[in-house]
Amino acid sequence: MNDETGDAPRNPRAIVVGHGEFAGGLVSAVGQICGMADKLVVMSMMGMTPEDIESAIRAQLSSTGARVIFTDLPAGSATIAARRIVKDEPGLVLVSGVNLATLLDFVFNTSVPPTEAARAAAERGKASLIVVGR
Amino acid sequence: MGIHLYRIDDRLIHGQVVVGWGQPLNARFMVLVDDLVASSDWEKELYRMAVPPGIEIFFADVDTAIRDHSRYESDPRPGILITGDITSMQRLVKAVKAIGSVNLGGIHHRAGRVPKLRYIFLTPEEENQLRAMESAGVEVTAQDVPSARSVPLAEVLEGESN
Numbered sequence: 425m426n427d428e429t430g431d432a433p434r435n436p437r438a439i440v441v442g443h444g445e446f447a448g449g450l451v452s453a454v455g456q457i458c459g460m461a462d463k464l465v466v467m468s469m470m471g472m473t474p475e476d477i478e479s480a481i482r483a484q485l486s487s488t489g490a491r492v493i494f495t496d497l498p499a500g501s502a503t504i505a506a507r508r509i510v511k512d513e514p515g516l517v518l519v520s521g522v523n524l525a526t527l528l529d530f531v532f533n534t535s536v537p538p539t540e541a542a543r544a545a546a547e548r549g550k551a552s553l554i555v556v557g558r
Numbered sequence: 559m560g561i562h563l564y565r566i567d568d569r570l571i572h573g574q575v576v577v578g579w580g581q582p583l584n585a586r587f588m589v590l591v592d593d594l595v596a597s598s599d600w601e602k603e604l605y606r607m608a609v610p611p612g613i614e615i616f617f618a619d620v621d622t623a624i625r626d627h628s629r630y631e632s633d634p635r636p637g638i639l640i641t642g643d644i645t646s647m648q649r650l651v652k653a654v655k656a657i658g659s660v661n662l663g664g665i666h667h668r669a670g671r672v673p674k675l676r677y678i679f680l681t682p683e684e685e686n687q688l689r690a691m692e693s694a695g696v697e698v699t700a701q702d703v704p705s706a707r708s709v710p711l712a713e714v715l716e717g718e719s720n
Contacts, residue, residue, distance in 0.1 A: 496579070499575075499576040500608075503608065504605070
């Protein structure tokens with residue numbers, strides 16, 4: 425996986441991983457909206473084996489101390505890898521299906537532990553989906 | 559109906575399979591052929607949760623897949639069969655003798671493997687296994703997603719000019 429943010433984030437609260445450039449794009453949007461992209465670590469899984477994906481996520485969790493993983497697709501390789509990690513480390517929280525509203529809510533919610541903030545942000549993310557028109 | 563796609567993919571069930579291929583093929587069942595997954599309830603549950611509602615998933619070790627192949631092929635629904643490695647697919651192809659084509663969907667880098675395509679890395683032994691499959695009358699092509707070009711095995715083995 426690649427850290428695509430250039431400088432290492434300061435005190436990151438979560439790892440964001442997904443297909444293609446999804447994670448980088450999403451975190452870039454967080455940075456543009458509120459300047460808090462440094463709370464998130466960007467990872468891409470392009471060209472990696474399932475074992476490499478899992479190892480890379482474990483390495484990032486270990487080096488950053490993050491306890492939350494956001495992934496894009498429930499069926500994705502990153503989600504599968506993250507679920508294996510969460511099984512081994514019950515203190516972690518995985519949120520799959522992440523969207524921009526989820527991440528924005530998460531980075532602003534600093535009054536509670538990141539794992540708790542992630543659960544609340546997931547609810548906000550679900551509620552942010554709206555359909556307009558007939 | 560039956561199996562519309564026989565795919566070798568070391569990520570097994572993932573986005574390209576479920577969405578990329580599953581949607582255009584209208585897949586309604588998937589067969590995950592993997593000895594390790596088939597022997598573990600936790601692994602099976604892991605992959606079961608990755609499959610969207612409306613798609614049934616069967617788990618089989620290679621021997622079971624050989625035994626149940628005719629049942630998969632006679633299923634009235636369109637399906638996808640996946641193995642995580644070339645050896646498992648080769649065993650299936652040899653035993654069943656009714657598989658006309660195999661898709662190389664993702665065989666990623668490991669020690670000893672040489673890059674062939676962006677998503678295909680092979681050891682010399684794996685190259686020989688694929689050649690043997692094709693010699694037995696199975697069309698072997700590489701194609702990660704439906705919108706990509708289907709690359710014939712000979713071209714895959716030539717390496718990264720593709």
